[in-house]
Amino acid sequence: MTSQPQEWQTAGSGDDVLRVEHVAKRFGAVTALIDINLRLARGEVLGLLGDNGAGKSTLIKIICGFQQPDSGKLIVNGQEVTLKSVDHARSLGIDAVYQDLALINQLSVYHNMFLKRERVRGPLLNNRSMHDAARRYLDQMGINIKSVDVPVASLSGGQRQAIAIARAVYSEAKILLLDEPLAAMGAKEAAIILDLVRDLKQRGDVSIIMIAHNYGQVLEICDRINLLQHGQITLDKPSRDTSVQELNDIVVAEYRRALEERQRSA
Amino acid sequence: MSETTKATGKLIGEPGGGPGAGNGTVDILRHWLGVFARQREATILVVAVALLLYFSLNNTSSFVSNANFSNLFSAIAAPIAIIAIGEVLLLISGEIDLSVGFIFTFSPFVMFFLTTYYGVPALLAIICSLIFGLLVGFINGFITVTLGVPSFITTLGTGFILLGMALTMSHAQPKTIPPATVTLGKYIGTAAWSQFIWAVILVAIFHVVLTRTRWGLYTISTGGNQLGAREAGINVGRIKYGNFMITGVLGAFVGLQSAFYNNTIDPLAGGYQPMFYAVTAAVIGGTAMLGGSGTILGAFLGAIALATLIDGFNIQGINANAIPIVFGVAILLAMIANVQLARVRERGRA
Numbered sequence: 001m002t003s004q005p006q007e008w009q010t011a012g013s014g015d016d017v018l019r020v021e022h023v024a025k026r027f028g029a030v031t032a033l034i035d036i037n038l039r040l041a042r043g044e045v046l047g048l049l050g051d052n053g054a055g056k057s058t059l060i061k062i063i064c065g066f067q068q069p070d071s072g073k074l075i076v077n078g079q080e081v082t083l084k085s086v087d088h089a090r091s092l093g094i095d096a097v098y099q100d101l102a103l104i105n106q107l108s109v110y111h112n113m114f115l116k117r118e119r120v121r122g123p124l125l126n127n128r129s130m131h132d133a134a135r136r137y138l139d140q141m142g143i144n145i146k147s148v149d150v151p152v153a154s155l156s157g158g159q160r161q162a163i164a165i166a167r168a169v170y171s172e173a174k175i176l177l178l179d180e181p182l183a184a185m186g187a188k189e190a191a192i193i194l195d196l197v198r199d200l201k202q203r204g205d206v207s208i209i210m211i212a213h214n215y216g217q218v219l220e221i222c223d224r225i226n227l228l229q230h231g232q233i234t235l236d237k238p239s240r241d242t243s244v245q246e247l248n249d250i251v252v253a254e255y256r257r258a259l260e261e262r263q264r265s266a
Numbered sequence: 267m268s269e270t271t272k273a274t275g276k277l278i279g280e281p282g283g284g285p286g287a288g289n290g291t292v293d294i295l296r297h298w299l300g301v302f303a304r305q306r307e308a309t310i311l312v313v314a315v316a317l318l319l320y321f322s323l324n325n326t327s328s329f330v331s332n333a334n335f336s337n338l339f340s341a342i343a344a345p346i347a348i349i350a351i352g353e354v355l356l357l358i359s360g361e362i363d364l365s366v367g368f369i370f371t372f373s374p375f376v377m378f379f380l381t382t383y384y385g386v387p388a389l390l391a392i393i394c395s396l397i398f399g400l401l402v403g404f405i406n407g408f409i410t411v412t413l414g415v416p417s418f419i420t421t422l423g424t425g426f427i428l429l430g431m432a433l434t435m436s437h438a439q440p441k442t443i444p445p446a447t448v449t450l451g452k453y454i455g456t457a458a459w460s461q462f463i464w465a466v467i468l469v470a471i472f473h474v475v476l477t478r479t480r481w482g483l484y485t486i487s488t489g490g491n492q493l494g495a496r497e498a499g500i501n502v503g504r505i506k507y508g509n510f511m512i513t514g515v516l517g518a519f520v521g522l523q524s525a526f527y528n529n530t531i532d533p534l535a536g537g538y539q540p541m542f543y544a545v546t547a548a549v550i551g552g553t554a555m556l557g558g559s560g561t562i563l564g565a566f567l568g569a570i571a572l573a574t575l576i577d578g579f580n581i582q583g584i585n586a587n588a589i590p591i592v593f594g595v596a597i598l599l600a601m602i603a604n605v606q607l608a609r610v611r612e613r614g615r616a
Contacts, residue, residue: 058371066497086499102494104487106558116499136267 001186016075017042018063018094018175023072024231032058036072040175043204045197047222048211049237049247054228056211057099063209064096065089076175087116093174097181101164103126105153109145111132112152113167141166141196158189166254169206176200178210182217190217197221213242215244217236229254306552307564312573313550321578323480328581340525343573344461345370345520349544350551350565351472352513357388357475357548359502359509360378360489361417361556363406363541365425365536366517369399370536373518374433381444386525388447392454396518403409403514407507412497417510425538432533455523464523468516469566476562489557491583517567550600571596 018039023104024031032055038259040046047074050056061067065083073080076092083089103112110127111118113134119126134148142216143162152160161181170177178197182190198221200206213219218225227235229249234251321329325567328334340372348609349366350491356363380394402424443451455461474481488497488502520540525531547556550562552572572593579589 044438086497090499096496096497098497100494100497102491104490104494104498104558106486106490107483113566115483118480118483120480125480125483127478169337189565 007068010063015042016040017077019075020059020063021073021075022058023059023062023074025055025062025067025069031231032168033069035231036228036231038226038233040209040222042206042207043201043223045201045210045222047207047225048209049213049215049218049225050228051251055231057179057226059228060096060098060179060211061174061210061234063089064094064177066096070260078148090171093172094177095171095173096173097161097164097168097179099159099179099183103152103160106151109148109155109163111140111165113137113148113170115266132255137170138163138166141169141199143196156189156239157185158192160226161185161193162196165193169200172256174206176206176208178208179215180211182212182214194221197234215247219244219247227251230255293403293612304340304435305569306561310564310567310571314513314567314574316573317571317578320333321574321581324476325581329578332458334577334581336462338573339570342385342460342576343569344465345540346543346547346572347569348468348516348520348523349513349540350547351468351562352509352516353541353544354418354548354551354553354560354562355476355485355509356506356513356558357474357545357553357555358489358560359408359485359506359511360492361506362545363403363419363421363510363513364418364538365402365406365428365515366513367536367538367541367543368425368432369402369430369517370524370540371533372428373521374531374535375432375436375441375533376518377447377522378441378444378531382441386451386520388444390412391444391447392450392522395522396515399514399516399518399521400511402517403511404507406578407510410510411503411506417455418580429537436531436533438533440533440554443525443529443531447526451522451526454519455526455531461527462604463535464519465566465569469605472512473562476560481505481508486558487598490559493564509607543572546597550596552600555601 015199016039018038018040020036023033023036025033036055036059038046038059048056048059058067062069062083065088068083074083075081076094081092082164083092083094090097104115107115109131110131114130119129119133131148138145138148141162143159143166145159152163155163165176165178165181181193181197185193194217195211197208200208201221210218210222219242222239223248224238225235225242226233227247229251235247268515349370352366353363375397376395377391380390380391384393406417406421406424409415409424448456453460453463476485484495484500484502484505487498488505489499499511521536524535528535544565546567548560548565549568551561551566551568553560553565575592576589577594579586
């Protein structure tokens with residue numbers, strides 16, 4: 001408790017929309033996150049790299065209020081917050097696009113766009129208004145969807161991802177968390193998403209944390225890179241100061257070290 | 267030739283494009299046929315109408331009469347349809363209620379005990395019966411959602427408990443309708459067609475709830491993608507609790523209707539049969555058991571189709587023992603069509 005004022009001073013950089021300080025999370029015997037410190041500047045695109053099981057998704061789920069950390073704190077726009085729920089985080093402008101996209105296959109594109117933010121007239125859904133707004137907004141963002149009436153089950157992976165991102169941005173998200181938006185996507189599909197992120201970057205009012213595996217794509221679009229290994233952030237560099245080569249070397253070296261240790265103990 | 271096909275194709279795709287074109291009426295007809303075929307309820311509507319026509323033409327004298335139609339629609343179809351409303355909501359949200367038939371059994375006893383032994387006024391006793399259904403629904407929700415028992419097992423257990431309670435408390439003897447409740451009973455189930463009118467009103471209300479309100483959207487989301495719904499911020503537990511409670515109240519209401527209609531409170535009324543009929547109506551009406559999709563209107567038409575078969579076979583003097591075979595075949599055909607159509611759609615996507 002006494003250390004709090006000091007930390008406030010170190011956290012004083014005024015243009016950070018989000019700071020994560022000393023966050024830790026365990027699941028039973030498994031420690032997912034040990035001591036995470038991370039910051040996100042206004043309008044910045046931060047690439048979060050790391051192997052499977054490094055804790056990236058857990059970190060995202062904590063920032064978006066889906067899970068609560070065991071210790072540590074989140075500071076949003078200079079205010080320390082304890083996120084109680086996804087709704088609470090959303091009210092602060094934090095929204096996540098999960099790996100599974102949280103889209104409902106059976107519902108139409110526009111119902112998915114407005115899920116949990118439906119427009120209503122009395123007790124009834126205002127379908128026409130949602131339909132038209134979804135159409136207008138997707139066109140505006142340059143997302144090519146033939147009809148917003150069709151169930152999302154009938155769309156391609158890239159289109160589904162684009163709709164999930166558009167949904168978050170449309171709901172006035174200021175901090176957008178993208179969990180592997182390029183996973184399992186073809187070149188053309190990935191281009192749709194990268195263009196979308198680039199557009200958002202140009203608008204400047206949305207800050208983005210993006211999890212990805214393809215170092216080339218990440219370096220191309222992100223301003224800064226954080227590398228997460230075994231529940232800790234081991235590298236924090238601007239994209240221009242690092243390279244695919246360096247990132248590869250770090251990750252491979254880490255793998256070799258682990259392998260040697262295992263062999264030695266065996 | 268190819269040009270005309272192209273033009274027609276366009277007209278089908280664009281509503282209101284019919285007039286002015288050379289072959290106007292045919293195109294309009296084709297357009298509406300297309301719209302009709304896209305409705306999930308279309309198949310079961312055709313089946314129900316065909317069955318009604320078949321029995322009307324073959325057994326005109328006995329089938330086509332006010333007395334028989336009121337029996338078919340009100341006494342047979344309505345209870346199935348009302349219970350099916352609840353089952354459709356639960357099936358869409360990925361659950362099922364096997365106990366609703368025993369809520370049906372027990373709810374009139376709540377009214378009976380309250381009026382006979384505690385002098386509770388009729389209206390209040392009836393409301394308490396409905397609240398009893400609500401409570402059982404809440405308990406089903408608690409055990410399923412909060413304690414994590416699959417609803418199939420939860421409601422199997424609560425159903426047995428309710429049956430045992432009805433049998434012990436009534437000493438397995440039917441009770442007469444308390445005189446104080448007779449007047450209200452007329453509106454609930456005694457008067458001819460009253461059950462059917464209630465069924466139509468309830469189906470209309472819940473059809474709107476399912477297709478045009480947040481509750482319906484969240485019910486579909488809960489069964490369609492439970493994790494995704496939760497990530498989107500939907501309280502899926504609350505949706506399931508709610509649908510169990512809706513089903514409980516509807517079951518209690520049907521129990522009262524049946525008691526008033528038959529003018530007796532029978533511990534052997536209800537049970538598994540009306541519940542399984544309701545699930546059958548839901549399935550042949552187009553509700554998948556996989557969660558995420560279903561239609562209350564379809565279940566209503568399914569209930570009418572089932573009731574027509576029961577009533578029609580009865581009139582034809584066909585051995586009633588054969589009816590379950592027809593139902594079994596109908597369920598399997600409906601389900602096979604459902605699953606295969608989904609596969610075709612999946613393939614079309616890939």
